[in-house]
Amino acid sequence: MIEFRIDRRSGVATYLQLVHQVKQALRLGLVGPGDRLPTAKDVVAQTGINPNTVLKAYRELEREGLVEPMPGLGTFVRRSLVTPGVAEDSPLRGELLDWMDRARALGMGREDVEALFRAVLDKRF
Amino acid sequence: MGSDVGFAVRANRLGMRYRGTWALRDCSFELAPGTVTALVGANGAGKSTLLVLAAGLRRPTEGTVEVRGDVGFVAQEKPLYRGFTVAETLRFGRATNLTWDQDYAEHLVGAARLPLDAKVGRLSGGHRARLALVLALGRRPDVLLLDEPLSEMDPVAREATAGTLMVAVAETGVTVVLSSHVIAELDGMCDHLLLLDRGGVRLAGDVDELIDAHRVVVAARGADFGDHEVVTAREGERQVTALLRLAGPPDLPEASPPALHELVVAYLRTGEAA
Numbered sequence: 001m002i003e004f005r006i007d008r009r010s011g012v013a014t015y016l017q018l019v020h021q022v023k024q025a026l027r028l029g030l031v032g033p034g035d036r037l038p039t040a041k042d043v044v045a046q047t048g049i050n051p052n053t054v055l056k057a058y059r060e061l062e063r064e065g066l067v068e069p070m071p072g073l074g075t076f077v078r079r080s081l082v083t084p085g086v087a088e089d090s091p092l093r094g095e096l097l098d099w100m101d102r103a104r105a106l107g108m109g110r111e112d113v114e115a116l117f118r119a120v121l122d123k124r125f
Numbered sequence: 126m127g128s129d130v131g132f133a134v135r136a137n138r139l140g141m142r143y144r145g146t147w148a149l150r151d152c153s154f155e156l157a158p159g160t161v162t163a164l165v166g167a168n169g170a171g172k173s174t175l176l177v178l179a180a181g182l183r184r185p186t187e188g189t190v191e192v193r194g195d196v197g198f199v200a201q202e203k204p205l206y207r208g209f210t211v212a213e214t215l216r217f218g219r220a221t222n223l224t225w226d227q228d229y230a231e232h233l234v235g236a237a238r239l240p241l242d243a244k245v246g247r248l249s250g251g252h253r254a255r256l257a258l259v260l261a262l263g264r265r266p267d268v269l270l271l272d273e274p275l276s277e278m279d280p281v282a283r284e285a286t287a288g289t290l291m292v293a294v295a296e297t298g299v300t301v302v303l304s305s306h307v308i309a310e311l312d313g314m315c316d317h318l319l320l321l322d323r324g325g326v327r328l329a330g331d332v333d334e335l336i337d338a339h340r341v342v343v344a345a346r347g348a349d350f351g352d353h354e355v356v357t358a359r360e361g362e363r364q365v366t367a368l369l370r371l372a373g374p375p376d377l378p379e380a381s382p383p384a385l386h387e388l389v390v391a392y393l394r395t396g397e398a399a
Contacts, residue, residue, distance in 0.1 A: 006313060008309065008312050008313055009384075011381070011382070011383075011384045013333050013336065013382075014312075014313050015333065040295050041292065041295040041296065044288070044291040044292050044294075044295045045288065045292055047313075048284055048287045048288040048291055048313070048314070049291065049313040049314065050161050050291055050294065050313065050314055050315065050316050051291060051294050051295035052159065052160065052161065052294070052316045053313070053316060056316075056333075
């Protein structure tokens with residue numbers, strides 16, 4: 001089950017934070033088709049946020065075809081967002097790990113790596 | 126918030142005059158059932174007056190305010206009998222309310238760690254505020270009106286109280302209107318905003334939509350913001366930081382959506398300047 005974490009200072013709308021976190025979990029394969037998302041009440045009890053915000057996030061995920069509400073049962077994941085490169089044992093992930101190790105060996109810190117990664121990411125995507 | 130879904134609270138040209146001064150004037154708005162509204166405004170903007178009128182405790186000078194269903198109201202002073210114990214306060218709640226959920230009230234008192242045999246007069250301000258809220262929630266109202274419910278609480282009590290309120294919304298769909306000075310703590314709790322300025326409604330609507338309709342921009346002094354309305358602008362030596370209400374697509378570089386408190390403060394500041 002997904003555990004949501006709300007950053008009240010981020011400036012990102014709360015419902016979007018929930019949407020992003022579900023997508024992130026789908027991409028990483030932490031949740032997959034058939035899994036149930038926590039109920040609005042569960043999320044509220046866990047985070048203290050407004051239940052309408054949770055429902056709004058779930059509606060957005062439904063609109064994107066990622067989840068499906070089943071009346072009386074909950075909201076279920078319809079589609080996976082896992083791509084082959086994400087898997088724990090994929091060559092792509094292995095190469096990125098090697099790359100990170102090399103950056104660290106060069107004395108780069110987390111922020112340096114993030115800046116470089118983002119710069120290349122923006123160039124390609 | 127169309128009238129097709131019905132309303133929980135509706136004000137139409139509501140006005141209240143105290144000794145020749147209008148505390149509230151020409152207020153019109155509608156709150157849908159199950160929404161949680163942050164009622165914000167400077168001191169004297171009319172927040173308490175609006176809540177008292179909606180609770181039906183006073184008659185408006187003009188206009189109307191309608192509330193659908195059973196109303197729970199907690200005034201800013203958190204009125205309770207100081208000579209009662211916590212347990213006696215709950216018994217009082219049960220005796221004086223047609224609908225009263227004793228199990229729920231006891232659960233809330235337990236969660237707030239309020240000692241049942243303690244006299245109300247000896248409780249801290251934060252504990253009294255929580256007990257007042259238990260008394261309002263225990264009757265399972267359809268609409269809950271709270272005037273500064275969190276003001277006397279420590280951070281832990283605030284978070285717990287926010288959780289209690291939000292679970293009540295999830296469980297029963299109660300409509301909540303709460304006033305507060307601390308806007309950051311309302312972020313995440315409230316889905317609607319009602320901003321009063323000198324007795325009138327200055328800004329109202331869905332929080333996400335309002336935020337989406339505004340941008341904070343940092344630009345060179347004298348920059349042209351086109352058709353977008355400048356709500357407030359602060360000029361530095363070379364730069365200007367402006368909060369804009371968008372008139373169309375956000376075609377601005379270096380612009381970001383405001384945080385809720387930035388939006389509220391910007392509108393409150395325009396009120397001060399006027």
